[in-house]
Amino acid sequence: MKIICKRCLLEDIDRDAYTEKLMEYIAAVPEDQRVDDEEYQRRLDECKGCDKLADGMCAVCGCYVQLRALKPASYCPGEIKRW
Ligand code: SF4
Numbered sequence: 001m002k003i004i005c006k007r008c009l010l011e012d013i014d015r016d017a018y019t020e021k022l023m024e025y026i027a028a029v030p031e032d033q034r035v036d037d038e039e040y041q042r043r044l045d046e047c048k049g050c051d052k053l054a055d056g057m058c059a060v061c062g063c064y065v066q067l068r069a070l071k072p073a074s075y076c077p078g079e080i081k082r083w
Pocket residue numbers: 046047048050051052053057058059060061065075076077078079082083
């Protein structure tokens with residue numbers, strides 16, 4: 001597996017490994033630091049219907065939406081607050 005480098009450019013990144021690490025991180029967030037499954041899915045459904053979603057990222061803030069939507073204090077940064 002390629003080591004993930006904070007200072008790498010896109011062409012240097014092993015995208016599969018990066019995505020896998022991100023999903024592992026999301027799965028490891030403790031329950032008391034995440035919204036419940038229903039709210040999480042509701043937020044992601046809103047993102048899926050939003051034209052600002054691109055390649056798993058929000059074009060407004062640059063966050064991975066699956067990570068941003070997980071946190072209870074997070075909110076949609078779009079002009080129309082979808083969640
Ligand atoms: S603007 Fe809001 S709904 Fe749209 S992708 Fe970003 S976080 Fe999701």
